[in-house]
Amino acid sequence: MFLFIPLLFGLQDKLKVVDANPHVCPKCHNVTVVRATTRAWFSFFFVPIIPFKKKHIWICSTCNWNVPTQDRWEPALPAGNAGWGLHQPGYQHTYQSGQLTGYQPSYDSPPRGY
Template sequence: MACVPILIGCSTRITSEDGDNPPRICAKCNNASVTKAKSRTWFEAFCIPLFPFTNKKIYRCSICGWEIKQGAGFEPPVAGHPGFAPQQQQGYPPQGYVPNQMPKPPGR
């Protein structure tokens, strides 16, 4: 008797939306790399997509992969708009700043 495996499953494909799509600030990694995209989940048989059964519009970060459904109550802020840039205190260097110092020679 021969055993023939049947391969069925679902795959999700994400495509970027074209048009006026300014970059937005990611809520996870704080980079200006969030864009609008479409997410479609397809039913597959033998690795061939047969038909889509879910469609949704999302915001997706191209760096860390964070995503959220559009219209879910939160909209990532557009990069470059005043008030949404990371704030830094005046007169203090950025966190983790190490001034340029020459290393001391050993034994002196």
């Protein structure tokens, strides 16, 4: 008699939030980046058995952007005003502040001819 029993095994990643203080994501600009650790586990029938290497990362829960933690760098902190992130090292704004030049349309009324 032949009895077939499927054995389910493989690697599975577990994510654990270390610091829940939110930072600004450099990719999507949402305040959803937290410091976390991720660890790969060998699992048998969905039960983690043997832990493998552990990594410390910054991860965004909105766009899933992640980067390993580095010395003297962290994503910008939200300040709640127009100048957020100006004093964070290594952070660059994607927009220009100050005087705007060129054609600036007015949004308070429809264009002429409508």
